Amino acid sequence: xxxxxxxxxxxxxxxQTFLELISVxxxxxxxxxxxxxxxxxxxxxxxxxIMRTRFGSWLALALEFQLAADIxxxxxxxxxxELLKLAIIAVIRTFLNYFLSKELTAENK
Numbered sequence: 001x002x003x004x005x006x007x008x009x010x011x012x013x014x015x016q017t018f019l020e021l022i023s024v025x026x027x028x029x030x031x032x033x034x035x036x037x038x039x040x041x042x043x044x045x046x047x048x049x050i051m052r053t054r055f056g057s058w059l060a061l062a063l064e065f066q067l068a069a070d071i072x073x074x075x076x077x078x079x080x081x082e083l084l085k086l087a088i089i090a091v092i093r094t095f096l097n098y099f100l101s102k103e104l105t106a107e108n109k
Contacts, residue, residue: 012072019069023062030058049103056100063093 008023034055070086 001084007075012076014073016069016076019065019072023065023069026058027064030055030062034058053100053103056096056103060097060100062094063089063096069094 034051037054038051040049042045067086067089070082070089074082081089
């Protein structure tokens with residue numbers, strides 16, 4: 001039984017690292033794609049709005065992967081520090097998604 005527990009911990013830690021890597025890649029890809037789409041329209045008055053909505057979408061996606069990684073970390077080692085980190089990320093993600101969806105809805109009207 002102890003061997004199975006070690007395998008589960010190893011798999012969870014590996015998956016957690018992979019999810020954190022995906023989160024970093026989302027931020028990087030979002031930054032590159034946002035800059036790439038904004039550079040030709042640099043004289044546009046609403047450039048900051050475009051940047052916020054495009055990059056914000058990528059940040060929201062990155063936070064989803066980070067939240068999943070933190071959930072795995074919390075299930076393995078449910079310390080108070082891990083629970084606080086998970087709660088903070090969940091709150092940030094919720095607020096970011098809420099305001100981003102409001103901006104996207106307003107933009108599509």
